[in-house]
Amino acid sequence: MNTRMYHLSCFTVFSLLMLSEWFCLAILAVAWAFQIAHFIFTFMTLKRPRYEGVKQRFEREYYHKTGVSILKPLCGDSDTLEENLETYFTLEYPLYEIIFCVESKEDPAIAIITKLQSKYSNVSTIISEGLEEVGINPKINNMMTGYKVANYDLIWIADANIVASDAALQDMVDKCVDGCRLVHQLPWGVSGPTVVPTLGAMSCGSILERWYFATGHGRPYMVVNNTICTCLNGMSNLISKPHLDRIGGLEKFANVLNEDGEIGVTFDQYGYETAICKHVAIQNFGAFDICKYLDRRIRWARLRNNYGKTEYIAPLEMIIDNHIIGYFCLAMLVAYHESVSAMYLWWHAGAWLLIDALVFMMMDLSVALPKTWQSNIFDWGRISNRPRGMYFFCFNLLEHYTMWITRECIGMYIRLIAFQTTQVTWKEKEFELDEEPAPDETKKDE
Secondary structure, eight states: OOHHHHHHHHHHHHHHHTTSHHHHHHHHHHHHHHHHHHHHHHHHHOOOOOHHHHHHHTTSHHHHHOOEEEEEEOOSOOTTHHHHHHHHHTOOOSSEEEEEEESOTTOTHHHHHHHHHHHTTTSEEEEEESOOOSSSOHHHHHHHHHHHTOOSSEEEEEOTTBOOOHHHHHHHHHHHHTTOSEEEOOEEEEBOTTSOOOSSSSOHHHHHHHHHHHTTTHHHHHHHHHHTSOOOOTTEEEEEHHHHHHTTTGGGGTTSSOHHHHHHHHHHHTTOOEEEOSSOEEEEOOOOOHHHHHHHHHHHHHHHHTSTTTTTTGGGHHHHHSSHHHHHHHHHHHHTSOOSOTHHHHHHHHHHHHHHHHHHHHHHHTOOOOGGGTTSEEETTEEESSOOOHHHHHHHHHHHHHHHHHHHHSHHHHHHHHTTOSEEEETTEEEEGGGOOOOOGGGSOO
């Protein structure tokens, strides 16, 4: 059975089962169990940064003996790239190196790197040029040469749009030293000081992305990682290189596009402990529109639909992605089964929004800013040196909660469009997902 037929069958069965009162109650129970667990785990995991405390901790001797190799896979330029990379050059961590991985000498990112190298000549850096074709995954092919020349046992793999923070790095190092072999960050997003201001704090696409990471992504991420297994997002991870080498190194995961999920599962299989950093991974959002947001979400939905470990549970995502399926089940209980008061429809939507908003606030509070950004104002996701008044507050309140409603309602559209093809575009390259080879199991240690 192909993916489309499987999803259509699940939808048909689901629709018929909604005629059962007990099924509607069960769906509501599952949705709310995830929602409440998400709130609890976020509250327990994420913490507010203590910048002075981090500075004092760096005086301890073991930080001066625990080096970190920062692996930065780069491909091309972006509006925020220089601002992002500069945060790594201004880290106060005592012992680290930055390894920039680029495909060729003609890559536009090299000009930015050399400019920052001249400005911060005291920082240890390596520009690793060239691809090593070890599989179909372009990110791993890009990183392989840099991975091999890393000088330290701790490898921090951070995507191009991730900015660096001493508080986040210190927490990840602490967890690794305490016995975790992989520490990952929950993705989040802000707009840095050089991002061109929009009418509000951020563009509509950026706000949708923030709501996605606070809800549709953050909900299963927090719950699954704290109850079932390591569900890894590859944007920012600190990994023990000796332990990664024992399971085959990065090369082991080169034949899957979503190498992050495979790495998390493999670390679990080998019995290696993993943990979530108490500070979110900060993506520096430029101004992008709703269409770009949709393109990204459709690509990832398509990938999950065709990935062996998620293709069969993908139809169940809608239960926890937003409140709409639960709302439909509640509406059936009200209108068809007549077992629940219509007032619960208002309570359901309002309570769901309240918890989403509280999680959103907790993620903002856990943002650990780079040293050069800490003198600015952090307001509605925007890093700015200019305070705003009540008009700005009211406008952003309206814009953010309009985008919350938008994100809740477009989930089904994203999933329908994802069925149109099994191809995804990745860094201007086309990949056919149903032809993706499996990971190389022959390299697994005996």
